[in-house]
Amino acid sequence: MYAVDVDASLLDELDGRADRQGIDNVVPVHGDARNLTDVLPDSVSTLVVANTFHGVGDQSGLVEQAFRAIEPGGSLIIVNWHDRPRETTTVGTEPRGPPTALRTPPGETEDVVLSAAPFTLDRLVELPPYHYGLVFDR
Known part of the structure; x- marks a missing residue:
């Protein structure tokens, strides 16, 4: 699963939460959804x-x-x-x-x-x- 956001800090937060919850299928992608x-x-x-x-x-x-x-x-x-x-x-x-x-x-x-x-x-x-x-x- 890809998570796209222009805000790198939100992606870092998501990555940390996924790690703490043992979720390993989230791929943070720094970029513009447009x-x-x-x-x-x-x-x-x-x-x-x-x-x-x-x-x-x-x-x-x-x-x-x-x-x-x-x-x-x-x-x-x-x-x-x-x-x-x-x-x-x-x-x-x-x-x-x-x-x-x-x-x-x-x-x-x-x-x-x-x-x-x-x-x-x-x-x-x-x-x-x-x-x-x-x-x-x-």
Whole structure:
């Protein structure tokens, strides 16, 4: 399993956690997900974009990269925050997640993906209390 991030410190943290938990199949890859075909050493069967799609400036470009990086028959999964005011998505008493203005409903995320690459929507998955997941097939 590859974990791609531009923040090397997050990859170091992930690597340490995986080691402490005896997980040996995580390969940290320092790079920009907007260039997936350049940073991934191989094509992948499943690509998960979790809690970041809302902040990508060129979402269509990321989707195009994802399509090229995923094997035929594979899946793109986007996990995103529901379009709710940030102050209502709390953990404990603290608001969590991106600013309200960046949150998008599932239909808008679906439209971006389907207009950027020839994926097909497989399903919408509710991920309570604050997230949804969209599963697309290549």
